[in-house]
Amino acid sequence: MxxxxxxxxxxxxxxxxxxxxxxxxxxxxxxxxxxxxxxxxxxxxxxxxxxxxxxxxxxxxxxxxxxxxxxxxxxxxxxxxxxxxxxxEAPLFAGGDASGFTVPPEADDAEMGDDEGTEDIVAQIKELIETRVRPAVANDGGDIRYRGFRDGVVYLQMQGACSGCPSSTATLKHGIEGLLKHYVPEVSEVRAA
Missing domain, CATH: 3.30.1370.70 (Scaffold protein Nfu/NifU, N-terminal domain)
Structure with a gap:
């Protein structure tokens, strides 16, 4: 190997x-x-x-x-x-089978919450994150998780190599914020959660 x-x-x-x-x-x-x-x-x-x-x-x-x-x-x-x-071929998680693919739930997978009546906006945001942002972030050894949408602000959490990366603030503010604002006019800002 x-x-x-x-x-x-x-x-x-x-x-x-x-x-x-x-x-x-x-x-x-x-x-x-x-x-x-x-x-x-x-x-x-x-x-x-x-x-x-x-x-x-x-x-x-x-x-x-x-x-x-x-x-x-x-x-x-x-x-x-x-x-x-x-x-x-040890299990990836404690209690997993030999394939190692028994995945316990994420320890902190709770979202911060969304404003009422924003379901369509949130769906658009999540789709853009899933199709455009996550693949790029994965190429850099990390991930990004949606945490909430309130008062025009999208809250995201950087993980893996992206957490603590010197360029993560620029990625959030210039890359992701620009993309989301372009496609979803209701987005005014992106912040780290």
Whole structure:
């Protein structure tokens, strides 16, 4: 098995591609060792002591290094953990079957809420995020989640390599906000949730 790596716009995060599916659908973000207890793979990555974030995408795993950690030292450790996991066909989540595809619900999947009577607007926003934004963000090793629409403001949460990325504010404000305002005139602003 060969695991490819790619840099991301976030210099603290690398994207690892094992050449097979990681998540059958959706994504999962682990921002702490406590959250990682749900996944033996995420826990093993945090157990290196040099990882501050793990993100599972459809066909990749993004890993964020702790401040001051040199990727030339950490990368071989991460590759070894990933190889051990995928070669042994261990479950991705605690309690999962051998395929590893038993996915528990996202720990914080609650939306912030939407203004009443905005169902059509929210549907347009979600469709644009799903079809135009998420694929681009996934290419960078992350994901974006819709959290709410209130008083013309769309609330989004960046995950994976995009969380904490120096360019994430520019992505939200210039890229995503411009796109949503163009197609959905009711949108006045995009904010991080």
């Amino acid at each position: 060969f695991i490819e790596t790619e840099t991301t716009p976030n210099p603290a995060t690398l994207k690892f591609m094992p050449g097979r599916a990681v998540m059958p659908s959706g994504t999962r973000d682990f921002a702490s060792p406590e959250e990682a207890e749900a996944s033996p793979l995420a826990q093993a990555l945090f157990d290196t002591g040099e990882v501050t974030g793990v993100f599972f995408g459809g066909d990749f795993v993004s890993v964020t290094a702790a401040p001051g950690v040199n990727w030339s030292d950490l990368k071989p450790q991460v590759v070894a953990v990933l190889l051990d996991h995928f070669v042994s």
